[in-house]
Amino acid sequence: MTETTSARGSLGVAIKRPHRADARRNFDALLAAARDAFAEHGSGASLEDIARRAGVGIGTLYRNFPTRQDLFDAVYFGEIEELCQAADEVADLPPWEAFETWLQRFVGYAATKRAIYEELNRDSDLFRTAREAMYDAGQPLFDHAQQSGAIRPDTNFDDVLRMVSGLTAAGFVDDAQRTRVLNLALDGLHPR
């Protein structure tokens, strides 16, 4: 057994996960550390700091992720992928609940919260792929909710998603306020 395994399949973005046990440990530690660091400092977090947090040399970081973008992509795509799965999981709830639950899930991803909002307009093939995957997952939920009359007809999925991601990235006093404001905004989605 010598080929590397592709950790993330469904997005078509292959990320090499090493075969050796020690290497795999480091790989995972780096990913976890990066997730935290990006959540804390946005996509400009220090790579040396990430390596330190992971308890790993800087060289190891660069071997696994030759560029900062590679590392960022790995974290980003991981969370996008989970988001896509989440869409399946809520599929059998009533239309509005399904969509709302999915959005809550969207909000819940701390690591890429800031990042998603920072990079939502980035123009690269990989990002477009990821964004499309996310949209493909969420759009049907939106459409369904809209068709069922729970969402006003004069809005669209992209607008709503950007609204939510803006709110998500904003600074709030506490989680209670974040939830309150999010609910306030979502409430405005219903027809009047």
Added chain:
Amino acid sequence: MTETTSARGSLGVAIKRPHRADARRNFDALLAAARDAFAEHGSGASLEDIARRAGVGIGTLYRNFPTRQDLFDAVYFGEIEELCQAADEVADLPPWEAFETWLQRFVGYAATKRAIYEELNRDSDLFRTAREAMYDAGQPLFDHAQQSGAIRPDTNFDDVLRMVSGLTAAGFVDDAQRTRVLNLALDGLHPR
């Protein structure tokens, strides 16, 4: 005439504006350049770059604004102050229109858009002062609109302001989308 004049009065934050003509030119150029730079790169913009943009040596920047915070404050307070004045200007519109117009104005301040959102929780005397001034200006507009029945009773000014500043800082495809999303969110403020 030898004392420096205080450029910004009403917030109680005195910022020294030089007396000599050349010095004053540089001071103003720096402020303008900083406004642009902060708008573009957030509060972490490069000071050397700001000096370059202003066509001024780095030494001059540091003489006028000994710390990055000083420069940032000067820009920030300037815009907050204009926001306070804007509150007076809309005072004779109908309640909801007054509040909405003020919010649009709030959104319109490009320079500190990102900054306001980045720093909304910052804990320093000066920032608290500025934030309070802004709140003092906007709160009556909100209250009035809420009492008149244009805003649902189960929300508050702080929540709304953070919602809007979150949206403001978010990335949109174009200004049309930004306006659309903002209106969508504001629409949700009305009672149903």
Added chain:
DNA sequence: AGTATAGCGGAGGAGTGCCTCCGGTTCTAG
């Protein structure tokens, strides 16, 4: 157990930003 090798990690060069310092310049008051 032994060995080939994938993987480790940190030293260090390059680049960039921060901030200080001071010799030279420009303005203003008299």
Added chain:
DNA sequence: CTAGAACCGGAGGCACTCCTCCGCTATACT
């Protein structure tokens, strides 16, 4: 007009981050 105070601006030291390179180590396969 002149003198000197006020101001200019960039060279340079410090700190930090990026990224490469290579001698050493741990692992997996036989």
